[in-house]
Amino acid sequence: xxxxxxAELGALAxxxxxxxxxxxxxxxxxxxxxxxxESRSLPSHGLSRISQYATHLRNxxxxxxxxxxxxxxxxxxxxxxxxEGLAFPACELAVAEAISRARNAGVCFSGVTNSxxxxxxxxxxxxxAAAGMVGLAFGNSPAAMPAWGGKRGIFGTNPIxxxxxxxxxGPLMIDLSLSEVARGKLMIAAKKGEPxxxxxxxxxxxxxxxxxxxGLEGTxxxxxxxxxxxxxxxxxxxxxxxxxxxxxxxxxxxFVDAGNRPRIGQAFxxxxxxxxxxxxxxxxxxxxxxxxxxSDDGVRxxxxxxxxxxxxIATGGIEVPVALIEEITRLAGAT
Numbered sequence: 001x002x003x004x005x006x007a008e009l010g011a012l013a014x015x016x017x018x019x020x021x022x023x024x025x026x027x028x029x030x031x032x033x034x035x036x037x038e039s040r041s042l043p044s045h046g047l048s049r050i051s052q053y054a055t056h057l058r059n060x061x062x063x064x065x066x067x068x069x070x071x072x073x074x075x076x077x078x079x080x081x082x083x084e085g086l087a088f089p090a091c092e093l094a095v096a097e098a099i100s101r102a103r104n105a106g107v108c109f110s111g112v113t114n115s116x117x118x119x120x121x122x123x124x125x126x127x128x129a130a131a132g133m134v135g136l137a138f139g140n141s142p143a144a145m146p147a148w149g150g151k152r153g154i155f156g157t158n159p160i161x162x163x164x165x166x167x168x169x170g171p172l173m174i175d176l177s178l179s180e181v182a183r184g185k186l187m188i189a190a191k192k193g194e195p196x197x198x199x200x201x202x203x204x205x206x207x208x209x210x211x212x213x214x215g216l217e218g219t220x221x222x223x224x225x226x227x228x229x230x231x232x233x234x235x236x237x238x239x240x241x242x243x244x245x246x247x248x249x250x251x252x253x254x255f256v257d258a259g260n261r262p263r264i265g266q267a268f269x270x271x272x273x274x275x276x277x278x279x280x281x282x283x284x285x286x287x288x289x290x291x292x293x294x295s296d297d298g299v300r301x302x303x304x305x306x307x308x309x310x311x312x313i314a315t316g317g318i319e320v321p322v323a324l325i326e327e328i329t330r331l332a333g334a335t
Contacts, residue, residue, distance in 0.1 A: 002325065003317035010035050012325075013050055015332035020054035021064035022086065029088040033119045036126075038320070039313045040306040044184025045120045047320060048191070050328050053086060053117075055257050062086055062116055062261065068093045076105035079243060082115035084261045090115055091124050091266055098270040099131050106275025111243035112266040117141065117254055121161035122175035122303065128270050129163040129171035132279065136269040137161040140239040142262060143248040144183055144220045148229035151206045153219045156248035156264070157183050158235040166290075167283040173303025178232045179220035186212040186220075187255060216255055239265035 010031045017027035030053065038046030056062045066085025070078055070093070078097050082090035094110040101108035118124065121137045128135030141156030157179040164172040177183075180200050189196050189212035198208050201215025209215050222228030240247050245265025252259025273282035293299050
């Protein structure tokens with residue numbers, strides 16, 4: 001492991017993506033999202049994704065020159081077409097539109113279609129919290145979980161996130177995958193040659209496995225059993241039925257080099273507290289709940305540990321495996 005500055009890693013990641021065929025704007029938006037994950041100790045959604053994205057760009061699974069646009073909308077809803085590019089420029093546009101429209105309408109649902117992997121769901125809500133609004137994020141992904149009672153992958157791991165701003169402190173940031181763990185953790189374990197715990201995944205024959213490669217070829221277990229599977233169904237419908245995006249079972253895996261353009265979807269809901277009980281009431285009620293939570297020893301507020309890690313990394317740099325840096329450097333054509 002070696003430490004590198006965020007700026008250095010961002011420039012290297014951007015160069016690697018441009019070399020693979022991404023536009024400058026797409027590469028920069030993607031690098032920002034990956035460094036967000038890396039700086040919060042979420043490597044499964046960080047720089048380890050560069051090779052995957054670069055391969056998809058080179059193999060035509062992503063259009064590196066795509067430009068996201070608003071294709072349809074009403075005062076409190078809009079649809080953004082990612083145009084089969086990497087997800088991050090489209091998600092930035094969707095969130096910006098949702099914030100702007102929510103200022104006028106009080107709420108906005110913003111959907112993204114024809115998209116790709118959108119990384120850490122909570123990343124997209126940082127701007128919402130900074131605007132003093134409540135945000136929810138949803139994303140579907142290529143099939144990795146069966147419908148409850150089934151064996152074949154139908155739903156993605158389908159992450160959800162929520163952001164609740166506070167008046168004098170950082171926001172509550174809630175982020176979870178609806179599988180027992182994020183599929184990226186299997187990817188990391190497979191690269192390291194490490195086993196995974198029982199209960200994370202099933203192999204292609206539906207048997208519990210500790211082999212991450214077998215789990216990647218099989219299906220993930222839903223968090224909370226049937227309840228997690230039902231929530232995954234809700235996300236699938238929000239992100240795809242409303243936007244026209246591809247369902248998880250219609251998208252080829254992110255973890256294969258060749259395949260179709262995933263065309264999956266994302267959705268963001270932004271709420272202005274002033275449209276309801278009002279900002280002062282909102283902040284007061286949040287602090288009442290937080291005080292009750294923290295009256296028990298050992299309670300941690302969601303998102304705060306990750307934020308502290310990011311603050312430390314901002315000055316001290318990020319530790320990245322040497323092999324990963326060498327791989328990204330090679331992709332960037334710097335050697």
